[in-house]
Amino acid sequence: MCGINGMMFFNQQEVCRASLQNMGNQMVHRGPDEEDIWVEKNVGLGFRRLSIIDVEHAKQPITNEDETLVLICNGEIYNYKGLREELQTRGHQFKTNGDAETILHLYEEYGVDCVDHLRGMFAFMIWDMKTETLFAARDHFGIKPFYYFYNDEKIVCSSELKSITQEMGSLKELDPQSMLYYLTFQYVPDPRTMIKGVSKLPPAHRLIVKGNKVKVERYWQPTFEEEEQSEKEMRKNILETMEESVQLHMQSDVPTGCFLSSGIDSTAIASLMRKHGPLKTFSIGFEGKQNECDVARQTAEILGTDHHESIVSESEFFGAVSEVVWYQDDPVADPSAVPLFLLSKMASKHVKVVLSGEGADELFGGYRIYQEPEALRHFQWMPSDLKTRVRSVVQYAPSFYGKNFLLRGLTSLEDRFIGNAKLFTEDLYDVLRERNDSFHNAFEWTKQYYAEVEGLDDVTRMQFIDMNLWLPGNILAKGDKMSMAHSLELRVPFLDRELFDVARKIPASSRVDNKTTKRIFREAMDGVVPDHVLNRAKLGFPVPLRKWLQGPRGDMCLSLIQSSGISKYIHADYVERLVREHQTGKKDHARKIWALYVLAKWHIHYLEEGQPKVPLQEGQQEQSPTEQPVIDHVV
Structure with a gap:
């Protein structure tokens, strides 16, 4: 690396x-x-x-x-x-x-x-x-x-x-x-x-x-082509190829460890790594009911790993944001980047290489949103023009229970799904100061990818969108930048060509059903992954951002957004409305406020301060940017 x-x-x-x-x-x-x-x-x-x-x-x-x-x-x-x-x-x-x-x-x-x-x-x-x-x-x-x-x-x-x-x-x-x-x-x-x-x-x-x-x-191109095979064959192929990929990803002449969360992906990797010898594992979490560390600690005890963990406080989280944004290069408004940054910092004190579970959800259908096509199948009989007419009526009707479900069922996949995050859409031009008719919106951007998988089932099309957009733009960008910030090499065994070749042949019905996600993968890991994790729901990094922004942190974010250079692009009064509605509990705007806050931080570092340099932590002394001798080879 x-x-x-x-x-x-x-x-x-x-x-x-x-x-x-x-x-x-x-x-x-x-x-x-x-x-x-x-x-x-x-x-x-x-x-x-x-x-x-x-x-x-x-x-x-x-x-x-x-x-x-x-x-x-x-x-x-x-x-x-x-x-x-x-x-x-x-x-x-x-x-x-x-x-x-x-x-x-x-x-x-x-x-x-x-x-x-x-x-x-x-x-x-x-x-x-x-x-x-x-x-x-x-x-x-x-x-x-x-x-x-x-x-x-x-x-x-x-x-x-x-x-x-x-x-x-x-x-x-x-x-x-x-x-x-x-x-x-x-x-x-x-x-x-x-x-x-x-x-x-x-x-x-x-x-x-x-x-x-x-x-x-x-x-x-990551194409999906279902292949006729028994589920027993699928489970066997997944396990054997996964074992091979993990072993190949362990090749190193320096100490190697593994990130360990409460989910099946990192647990599968840690379980397979542990077969090859002693293993250091690393977890991070937040105080509260959904603390990843509790489950990860139990897994580490069962596997017998040398386990390290950390609980992130609100002040530690916000204290790291400037560094996180600097290392990101392009802004990424995923709040889990901050705990990943702090997790990488902890791991780098013990190992130089870590394996992690990124990519499993895109390959095997792990996001809960992939269950939506099954939930909306009752709308399939309706012609598209009828859906459009009914949707126009429902859209402007007073709020009622099930309204959002109806609207999604009456909307085509192309017009409702652009990946695992969707922040400003209908209100995009409420937050932006200027409207430019030459600009394209995110739904127009995804059309090029939908065109490549026309005729496939909706679950597969959603996975294809995520593999081309969400995976490189958010998941992998975050993983690379946050680990390399601490000179830590992060390896992702799920994103292996041979493993993808196995995953792409699995029918959508074996990947996702109305009860669970990654069904066939979970079955393949039975006997490898401890039982308390095998069918556990996906959490990711459950950052308590909603709670934090309801307090003084919301005012702090608002102040920075309004005083930064993005105020020339963003309606300050609209941002203030978002913050006040969030603080009073009227609506949950945490992700939108966070996206604007990260954008403001990025603008300060990259466009307002000249050439950006890593922000100093409190009490840290500025050092020379290079401590190694430079060898010039001149031909």
């Missing part, structure tokens, strides 16, 4: 090593162990290393045998040992025992199709001297980040947005369309970012730069 930077001038202007150094200084947290810079005329690559595999020798940038290819890679290739053996039989010679070097030799064999052979998480760049081509790619699910910016002069690439804005200088400005998407989704969907002109390379995409031409193309 590392941080990568790259720069290429189209007009043959030489790359300044100091520019790559400054970009690297913005993400020391991603690679505190070493730094290296490679420059050849108009191309430069910068690398910050977090040493995980072949700690002594697998340094980057790394070249092939004749030094015509140069690679920098952020991530882990879990099938690298098998690939290495195969490539050696074809005559390839390796300099290290690291995993990333296999990408170079795969590129020699297959060119840009080398990504088809990789099983892992990655974002990498290769400079091909023979063809004078810059080639980059991002992993299949979007586990690792990759940002880029280009104009007529150059292209700049990085693992972090703040490294790009370091190079952009005064050119950076907020993208209003992305802000509009953020206010509805609670994140900025790929390939957009909140900074105008900067893009994210979407999951399963590659970028090819030759001359001054920049080409982005998809190389893989």
Whole structure:
């Protein structure tokens, strides 16, 4: 796990090593162990290393045998040992025992199709001297980040947005369309970012730069295709592939642990890891009835792990927000990012790698919202035009019990589901100061994905939307940024190509029914996961945000929102109305207030204070951004 930077001038202007150094200084947290810079005329690559595999020798940038290819890679290739053996039989010679070097030799064999052979998480760049081509790619699910910016002069690439804005200088400005998407989704969907002109390379995409031409193309799509098989076969395939994936994800030359919540996903991983030896597990929670730590502690006792836990207070939660927003790059209004940040901080004191359960819900149908199509099946007989007419009557009728259920049943899936979060929708232009008819709303954005799964059942279509939007935009962005803030490598065994190939063939009826979610997965884990967790309802991180914002914290958030730079975009009086309605208990606006608060914090850090630097905690002294010697390789 590392941080990568790259720069290429189209007009043959030489790359300044100091520019790559400054970009690297913005993400020391991603690679505190070493730094290296490679420059050849108009191309430069910068690398910050977090040493995980072949700690002594697998340094980057790394070249092939004749030094015509140069690679920098952020991530882990879990099938690298098998690939290495195969490539050696074809005559390839390796300099290290690291995993990333296999990408170079795969590129020699297959060119840009080398990504088809990789099983892992990655974002990498290769400079091909023979063809004078810059080639980059991002992993299949979007586990690792990759940002880029280009104009007529150059292209700049990085693992972090703040490294790009370091190079952009005064050119950076907020993208209003992305802000509009953020206010509805609670994140900025790929390939957009909140900074105008900067893009994210979407999951399963590659970028090819030759001359001054920049080409982005998809190389893989997570398609669902049901396959006839018995449920016994499904359970067997899930368990065997899950065991293999966990074992591959445990490959490391440094201490490894596991996040452990009250849910089945992390518990399954911890249970399978424990079979291979001693295990450190880490949990975090809040005071109250839904404290994740109580159940996780019971699980740890049954499994016999070395368990560590922490209870987060209200003051600790809000005290971490500035750092969380700084490390996020783009704002993500998921309050669970804060406990994940604090959990990662705790774990980093004991291990350098953790496994976690992200992705299980998207693969196996774990969100309760996926049960909605079954609940609404009684509306299927109605023609769409009749639904529209009845909905118009119900919508403007006085409030009554079941009104919301009726409205959802009378609304098409495309018009009601855009993923696992939906904040400002009908009231979007109540909160925004200006209405621009050229802007698109979130429902228009999701149409492109619905078009790709037309004709499939509603549960599968919902999973497809989440895999392309919610998973990379919220879940994985949060996981990567919050763990790497503490130089902790987070691995996600559920997001494995082979495991997805098993999950995508499972019929929707075996994934979700009217009684439970992830049904066939739960059955496959029977005997692996302790009984007290096996059929436990999903909680996530139950942050008591609603309660906190009803008190003085609501006024604190309102004050920051109104005094920040977003006041030029947001109606201050509408925000105050949200806060007052929430404080009086009239309505629950906690998530909307939080989204605006995070946006205000982000605007302060990224657009009002010049080039952002990590906020200092109380009593903390500012340190030099880099403590490691820099090795410059100049060709």
